[in-house]
Structures are given as structure tokens and as C-alpha cells.
Amino acid sequence: MTTRAEKFTPEVLLSAPRRSSASPNSAGNLAVYTVSTYSFESHKKTTEIKVLDIATGRSTLITNEEKTSEPHWLGHGNELLWLQSTEKGATKLVVGSVYEIGKSYVAGVVPGPISDVKLKILDDEKVAIAVSGKARPDGELYNPEDEPKKFTTGMLYDSLMVRHWDKYVTPNKNAIWHGILHKTKPHITESKGRYGLGNLTNVLKGTRLESPIPPWGGQDNFDLSATGVGFVSKDPDLNPATNTKSNFYYVHVGYSPNGLTYSEPVKIVVEGFEGTSTAPVFSPSGKGVAFLQMKENGYESDKNSIIVDFDVENPATTVKLLESNDGEASWDRSPSSVSWSNDEKTLFLIAEDNGVTKLFKLQIPVDSRVSTLPEPLTQSGTVSDVQTLGTNSSHLFLSSSSLIDNSIYSILDPVGSAKAKVVSSNSHNGSFFGLSEDQVSDIWFQGAKVQVHAWVMKPSNFSSDKKYPLAYLVHGGPQGAWTDSWSTRWNPAIFAEQGYVVIAPNPTGSTSYGQEFTDAITEEWGGLPYEDLVKGLEYIKDNLDYVDTDHAVALGASYGGYMMNWMQGHALAKEFKALVCHDGVFSMANQLSSDEQYFPNHDLGGPYFTRHQATWEKWNPARFTGNWSTPMLVIHNELDYRLPISEGLAMFNVLQEKGIESRFLTFPDENHWVLKEENSLFWHTVVLNWINKFTGLPAYKDEKEQGYIVQN
Template sequence: MAIRPMKFTPEVLIGAPRRSSAVPNAAGTLAVYTQTSYSFESHAKTNEIRVIDIDSGRSALITNDPGANNPQWLDNSDQLVWLKTKANGNTSFIIGHAREADKTYTAGTVPGPVSDLKLTVIEPGKLGFAVSGKANPDGSLFNPHDVKKPHTSGKLYTSLFVRHWDSYVEPQKNSIFYGLLEKTPLSPTRRQAGKFSLSGITNLITVSGLTGVESPIPPFGGTGDFDISPSAIVFIAKDPSLNPATHTSCSCYYSPMFSWTSWTNMSAPDAKVCKVAPLQGAMASPVLSSDGSSIALLTMREDGYESDKNRILYVPNPWNGEMIEIFKSDDGEGLWNLSPSAVSFAQDDKSLLIQVEETGRGILYQLPLQNAREVKPDALKRLTRTGFVNDVVPAAANSPKLFVSSSSLVDNSLWTIIDPSHPDHVQVVSSSSRGGAVFGLAPTQVDEIWFRGAEDHPVHALVVKPSHFKPGEKYPLAYLIHGGPQGAWNDQWSTRWNPAVFAEQGYVVITPNPTGSTGYGQPFTDAIRGEWGGKPYIDLVKGFEYIEQNLDYVDTSRAVALGASYGGYQTMWIQGHPLGRKFKALVTHDGVFSMTGQLASEEQYFPLHDLKGPIWKVPDNWAKWDPSRFTEHWRTPQLIIHNEKDYRLTIAEGLSAFNVLQLKGIESAFLTFPDENHWVLNPENSLLWHHTVLNWINKYVDLPAVSEEPDLSSGAAKLSV
């Protein structure tokens, strides 16, 4: 069938179907996934659970119930279970069939919102499950619909962590709840014969006797913070004895599951803490072997540093206390300088599957566990080379093949099957955008460059050209600066900062990964500490010079720079320094105007680490890299975007910058969303964001506007002082 590409506009990006990772059934014939899309014509979102036939690539709708989510295969059959959010806040467990979408029933309902469903087969017809949900202080499941409206809106706090991400901290905490889905024995006298029913749910953290423990870890914790097997549940949580605003230290808890329904004093799970003394930092990706007897997880060494290197910890037997740090070295730095993002056991439990960021890609490796104490990085087997792996699961029960979900800068969702014994022989199951062709995009648009930055260190950048690129012609430059600052631009799809959207306007988009970026070795990531406006800024200057001197298809006289979060900090820093005069316009999204504004942030460990201490002990460190000190030199037109519910970088930062620009008579604009946090998630808001940003930069480089300017102004007159 011929592909009719559409112009890749913000409307297409935001409205295009978004697929989750897919999960195959035991036979490896079908895979289930969720898909959402948004229509700007009806102003409505669609939500679907779908199943794809792996051989034919045909997809079938299972349900488009807007409350349906978290589909999972029940056992070795083609039956599915998913969660359904109800209007009263309760959650139902719905049983359906992959080949008979009209045959569904409710196995049971729990009295509140839960998510992150995981299943494990205990025996045929008997499945254990775990979900996450908010718990009241007494351990019961919290339902916000049951809360009576108070007579006052006041909130009193006596310790750190007043707010987190986009909400005020409340007494309800995340918890893991477990229970059973059990098939009723066949009997002619029972009307529900052969159907699954829900046992109810129990709070694992409460029955384990753990006080102050919260898991999944807010604000982004989910299924990656716990794992289940027939015999155990493992989960991670921040150390409850330390304040989460100033510490990242975590513990891993291993809870044996002697019963999945009720407990006595003898059978209650006694959670065992798994932690290696030298590794006192954050943890991630706890997973169990198939029988629940072994654990693997990622853990950092340094408390208070969220971007420290993840070490792989292997616990062959939680009961005897043996814990092995993979690639351990005598100097404590570790033999592998990359930082894995996820780990899992292979189907036979004899090796680990490791996802890691590496030079602008998300790579999948396999590592044998034999002689785990002595294994070296050269034992790693690389299974992928391009794009960015998002998830990996077995392609079928008892099969060594892997089902991999990934994306790239031009392909929003790619599913493949890989045989680790022949990783170069890749079976493509499905590409949502047909390799980008549906959007008019192609892999040939993506290139990369290396240049010498601060202290002559090599710096990497991805390059995205317009689909209509013609050799010999020149194109304006969009210089995108990533956030973090310990982050990176990767060959990965994004629905918020998508380089291809800018490229299709007619820009050559260059995304440098300066000092502090991840995926280039831990020393390079760590080197930004105490250097916010130092080495990274030099890298950006050197990168711009490299583009001027070497990329003859880039018109650097028509250049714009954009950044969010730390990238927003960097655009403000650039504004006050010579590089700022190289750009026709700047865009700052939720950035930093003054370093003292960091004191209003929620996770205080972040500035304490990066600035090497609190402001009263190292005031010079805080002052040295403060963009507000250099407002005398501000000259370049600048768009400021800052959201009301951003509690990481408060709106005062954006307003302060905009007020300075206005007082100095510099052409500027301010866009805010009262209902958005550090990101812009509402589709209609996202469309306005894109139109405002693109219209702003396009007018300074003589590119056409993407839309008519909406009438959103307050009517205030421009002030020049």
C-alpha cells in the first residue's frame, strides 16, 4: 500500500497515535499494547487497548474504554486482564479475550485508584498480582473521591518537602498492594464457573511492618520500582530515616510471599533489606529471577546525587547476604564507565539484559552471570546499535529471543524481535510511522558531528536536516540545548522537544551534548559540578564555531537557540555573554534566572550537589554562575515560557527574566500555562506552545509563521526604561 506522507507539523506530532511498549503472549503469536491519540477537530482524546498479530502485523481493537489501562496476559491462554478506572475513583479488574473482544467481565473491584499492574503465575488458574496506589496513614487504599472538603485551605509544614514536582506533599503515600486472581473451579451449580475472581488487596508495606517507607518512589516511580514472582516481591524505596528533599539514598526490600491472600504472625512477610555499604545512593530497576530466588538492580554510590553512575548489583541469594557489584574495581570507580538505565534477567536467568545510554543512543547489552564476581566489561554482548531501546521482554515463553520496543528521531515506535545469538538478524514486527515515512521523515535526515570543546575534550552532537534538504543550499540554525543538566539528546522520539518539528520548518537542527551530558562516561557527566556556566558554555561556543567553519549548509547568520530547564538556564547565561550576540532570537522554557531561586526548589539535594554546598557555606559558588549578574549585557530578543505549577523551578524565575527584558526595551514575550508543571502535557496547550515558539523564532530568520497569532495578550503596553 502506498504511503502518503504528511507534512510533519506540531499538529501531526501531538495528534499522532502514541503506542506503549508491547508485551507478547506466552506463545509469541500476539502482543498487547495501549495506544492514545488526540483530535484537534473534536478536541478529544482516544484511548485504546489493542493486540497485534506478530506474523501478519495486523492490529485489532480490544477496547476503547477511556478508563482502560495496564493490559496484561493472564496465563498461557489468549486471555487478558486490564484495569478500568471508574468515575467514583474505584478500579475494576476486567477480563477479556484477545480474539473475542466482545467477551469481557469484571473479576472484582478495589475501592480506589491503582495502577502499574504486574502478574505472576503461581499455578494454573491462580495468579498473584501487584499494583501501586496511594495509601492512607493506616495503610488502607486512598480514594480522593471519599475525602471531605476541609473548611480551610491552609497547610502547615514543619520540615522540608513542602511541594514536589507539581503538587503539595500530603499524608497519603505510595504503596504496593498485592492479591490473587483465581479461576473458579468448573461446577454446573456455580454461575461463575471457570471465571477469574479477585481476592481483594493487601498493603505489602504495612503488613511487612515497614514504617515511613514509600514505593514506588515519587514523582515518577512506577512498574520499574518493583517486581514480582510466585515466591517474592522486591521493591525499592528511599531511606525513610533521611529527608527526601536532601537525600537520594535508597534501600531494596525483598519480601517472601508465603501467602498471597491472608497472613498470620508466622507467615507475614519479613522484608529483607538488600544494600551494599559503599553504595549509599539512589536505586532503580529491581528485578527478580523467574523463581524469585535472585535479585538484580541498579544502585548509585553517592547519596544526594541523582545522576551518579548506576552500578549493577546482583544478589544470587537474598537470604545469605551475598551481594555482588558487577564490574567492581579496587578504586571504587567501577570497570564500566557507562551508567545503565534498566536491567532484567534473560529468560533462562543465566544472563542479564542491560539498557544503557551510549553516545546518543539507547543500547541493549547482554551479560553472562557465570563468575559474576570476576566478569569484565569485555563480556558484554551488544545486541542493538541504532535508535533508543525503551523496553525488552521475552518474545515467547521458553524462548531466548527478545521482543524489543524502541524509537528514533524519525520513528516514534518500532517493535522488533532479536535473537541474541544473531543480533544483526532483526525481525521487524511493526513500525508505527513506517520508519518515519508516514510523517515524511527518513533516517537520512539524521547525521552527527564531533568537535573539540573545553579542555580539548571531544563533544558529540546530533544533526537533523529538513526532509527537503538540498546540497548547496543554506539553512538557518536551531541550536537546541538539553536540560538536566545531566541529560542528553539521543536518537530517540520525543513529543515535547522534537528536533524534526524544527527541521521541517526549514532549520538545520543541531543538538550538542556538552559537559555534564550522560552517555559519554561518568567523568564527563560529573565534570559539570561547580561549572554550570563554565565548561558547558565553552563547549557550546566551540560547537558554534565548528558549525561556522565546517558546515557550509548552515547559515549561522540566521541562528536561534532554545532550551528548557538547565537548557533554559544556559540560554539565560548565553544572553549575558558573547555567544548571545550570535543568535537572532532565544527561547527559554522554565529556566533559571537567579541561582538563589534554586532555594525555592523542592529537591534541594540537586543544587547542594552541583554547587558544592549550601549558599551560606559557599556563597561564591552560587553567585559565580548566576545569570542575573549579567543582565547588563542582555541584547537578544527572547521568548520566556514558564508554568505556574512548576515547583522545580518556580514561575518567579520566568517573570524576573521577562521583566528585565521589558525594562531594558528588548523585544520579548512571556507565555505561561497556569495548569502545567515543568512540562506542557495538555495537547491543546502543547499546540499553542509549539505555535508560539515556532512563530517567535521563524520571524527572526525570515521563515513563514506556522499559524496566525492567537489573541492571548493581556493588552499591556510594552514598557521601555
């Protein structure tokens, strides 16, 4: 970013450059990343591949060709490999040098869409490569452009799932493809040889396994070593709609004069762990592997435990770290990723802790039953990625964000006590957005049972002599949290800059405050969290004299949308001038039409058709529609298969029939989220206009300039 915004608006949020995590080269002096920027003037998005000089903080453009993605360092030099999709669905593997910009070449063409590139240097002439891509039922790469014409649109299913997130399930499954990039000898006109791609082999062919696991699995679902591929996959013998159990598998890759050979996938069994497995990563030597595993099948928010196999070719060496004598974990935080130090003596963990996503270090023990807990290395913001700063360094390169900055690159010495040194801040610590750290604080208040944490965001022009209307945000999940991180969907600063004090509580069920607090929402959807929110508002009234609670609004999405509906039928809604419900639950029984049935089954005690039906009905917002009276904006999208659009239509029908002031906003081409920039801008405009109307703030802008408005 080069221009300071006069005011942080939705346009600024959505048009600000979005940087990916950055990856250092083997020398530790350069880092490659992508940056995408959307223009509301041209209505187009541009994507660039850039390289950061870590010493100076300056970046160099490598390419801005359309449809390029996923740059990776290739070999020990300064060459890069990136992907470029073609109009016919194929994918080019392009190689270019940092020092010869514009002289890239195509190392190979894969006849279908691929992504999630992983590379491993084998020697000076060979680099192993693994990618993900859809496979047809026969195990060959799927290209939708080659799909034969069908004369019916009918799809017949004999088992779940029928559809997942925003797509109908098809016979084509995710698979991992492995091959070798060979470097040829230099041509007489060249100073060095060129890489060429050999055949790619589907290492899951004929196994019934699928990896990455849909809908969110990507690079975090598999890894590559010099001698094998490790990946996680759901258990093929269990129904994916009612089970979360997945396993870690290892495929040994052999090299011979006749080519590559692949073993059958070997499942690494972790006794007592029947839940989700994720985030596998090989040690630098490739001998060991670490991954995360949950204990409980059917519970997607169970605590992640750290599993290490010190010799992946010998699964008997698998151990569970931080396990106490009673079989429970001695650390009550749940890491989301794990990585190794270069000397293989330390693991680095990313985990939420009290609303902050921190980096921790854990010394790898000889005995898994140790008392030493992971040590936090960061104290603020949200670390999204960590890599060693080159192959011979103990320092770390971090990619992170915060509530005021959408992208930060920094260097950290994990041995020293100094804070991370910022190498590059996309917004100069928020200043280009007109934001500052002074706007952000937090509070703790007594909840239903324990102390509850909440983030507070004030306007940038805040004055202690004034009162500001309250925007009370309820997060989704419900096993989620408001953290010190950037968002382009629910960004507290957007509401603060309209003139609100934003308070974002993390009630019972939230992550990052220990597993017991997370688990406490089970069979308590409208209970403990609701009580926490009531007590949070009482605390605000009694302690924050700069908040005008007489002009308050509440907003929530997903579970937060459920809570808007639950509040509507209970006393708390009367405290607010208006509500916003985005893709929320209206009728608990309609969760039977959702995709992942294990989710309501776990949180409500069991399936609806069992003795647990009473719990489903106990927390059903539709039971209390007779009490609804607060004006509400309902937002629900057509492609939301997790919470089907009938939920939003039912809410709107009730509101309209009761004569309650209300509006209905829908996007036929969006899922549970609103991701397209133009749609997101319209979403922000409608939401801000709605809440501003009831709090005495001016309208944000004319909706008719952006959206299609139907007035019957």
C-alpha cells in the same frame, strides 16, 4: 497510522497515535499494547487496547472503552487483564480473551485508584497480583472521591518536602498492594472458569516506607515473584529533599490454608553504596533478584551499578557486577534497566552510549570481578523496553523509537549477529511523517577539553545548494542528552521541517559519554558547557557550509533555559537573532525555593549558606543582566515547583525594562513540561512564530486562533 502527512507539523506530531511498549504472551506469538490518539477536531483523546500478531504484523482491537489502561497477559492462555477507572475513583479489574472480543467481565473492584500492575502465575488456578496505590496514614487505600470536606485550605508542614514537581505533599503515601486472583470452576454454561480478586494487602503498612518513589517511580520501582515482593524506597531516616539514598527491600509472602502472610520488609545492604536504588527485577525462577544502585547520596545522576542477589532469601549472596580491583566499575556506562534471560545466565541492560540508547547483554559470572564487558546488541535508536519472546525462547522482543519514528516493535536474537527484525513500525520508518533517515546525521567537534558529539537534523527537502538558518538546541538536565529518540516536546524534526538545520549538541555534563564527562559539570554550570557550545558554533561556521549562521536562533529548556540566560549575559548570545528560554534558571539563589535541594547542593558544591555560596554566585545568570540585548521568548509554567514561575517573571521583567524585544508565555495548568495536547500546540505555534520572525521564515500560523493573548 494509515495516512501519510503532507508535512510534519506540530499538529501531526501531537495527533499521531502514541503506542506503549508491547508485551508478548507466554507463547511468543502475540503482543499486547495500548495506543492513544488525540483529535484536534473533536478535542478528545481515545485510548485503545490492541493485540499484535507478531508473525503478520497485524493488530486487533480488544477494547476502546474509556478510562482503560495497563493490559497484561493473564495466565498461560490468551486472556488479558486490564484496568478501568470509574467515576467514583474506584478501579475495575477487567478480564477478556483475545478470541472472545466484547465478552469481558469484571474480576474485582478496588475501592480507589491503582496502577502499575504486576502479575505472577502461581498455578492453573491462582495468579499473584501487585499494584501501586496511595495509602492513607492509617495504611488503608486512599480514594480522593471519599475525602471528607474540609473547612480550611491550610496545610502545615514540620519538615521537607512541602511540594514536589507539581503537587503539594500530603499525608497520603504511595504503597504496594498484594493479593491473589483465584480462578473458579467453570459454570455449566461456560467453557472455563472466571478469575476473581481476593483481598489486597498493603505490604508497606506501618513501615514508614514509600514505594513507588515519587514523583517518577512506577513499575520500575517494584517487582513480584511467586514468593515475595521486592521494591525500592527512600531511606525513611533521611530527609527526602536533601538526600537521594534509597534501598532495596524484600517482603516474603507465605501461603497457608488460613490465607497469605507477609514478613516485615528486609533491607538488602550493599556496602559502599549510599545513593539511589532502582529497577529491581526477579529472575524467572524468583530465587534471584537484580537491581541498580548508585554510590553517592545526593547525586541523582551518579553511575548506576548492577547488583545481583542470587538468593533473595539469603542477602549474603549479594554481589556487585563489573567491579574492578580498585573498587570502581570497569564499565563506564550507566544502565537504566536490567532484565534476565529465561535461563538466568544472561542479563540484558538498557544504557545510553554516545547519544544512542542501546541494549546490551552481560553474561552472569560466577565471580563478580570479571573482565568481560557488556556487549551492545543494538546500534541505533532508543530501546525503551525488552522482554523475552515467550517463556521458552531465547529471542527478545524490543520496543523502541528513533528521531524519525515514534514506535518500533522488533525481534532480536541475542546470540546471533543479525540486526533486530522489525515487526511493526508505527510510521513505516518515518515515511508517514514525511521523514527519512537521510535527514539525520551527527558530528564530533573539539570542545573545551574533549571531543563533543551533536546530532544534526536537516529538512526533508534539503538541498546542498541552499543555506538554512540554524536552530541550536540545548538540552536540560544538565545531566541529560539529546539521543536518537522520539519526543513530543522537543522534537528536532519539527524545527527542521520549518526550514532549519537543527544541531543538538551534548556538551559537558551530558549522559551517555562516560561518567567522567557527566560529572565534569559539577561546579561548572556556566563554564565548560558554555565553552563547548561556543566551540560547537565555531565548528558549524567553519565546516557546515549549508548552515546560515547569520540567521541563527538558540533554544533551551530547564538547564537549557539556564544556558539561554547565561548566554544572554555573555558573548555567545550576540551570535543569535533570538533566544527561547523555557522554564529556565534566572537567579541561582532562587534554587533555594526548589523542591529537591540535593540537586543544586550537589552540582554547586554544597548548600548556599555554606562556603559554597561563592560558587552559586559565580554561575548566577542574574549577575550579568546588564549585558542582555538579544530578543527572547520566555516560557514558564505555574505548576513548575522545581523552577518556580518567579524565575520566568524575573527574566521578562528585566527584558521589558531594558526595552529588549520579548514575550512571556505561561500555562497555569502545566508543570515543568507542557503535556496537554492543545497547550502543546499553542506552545509550538508561539515558539515557531517567534524564531521564524527573526530568521526570515514565514510565520507558522495565527496565534489568536489557539491561545488567550493579553496585549497591554
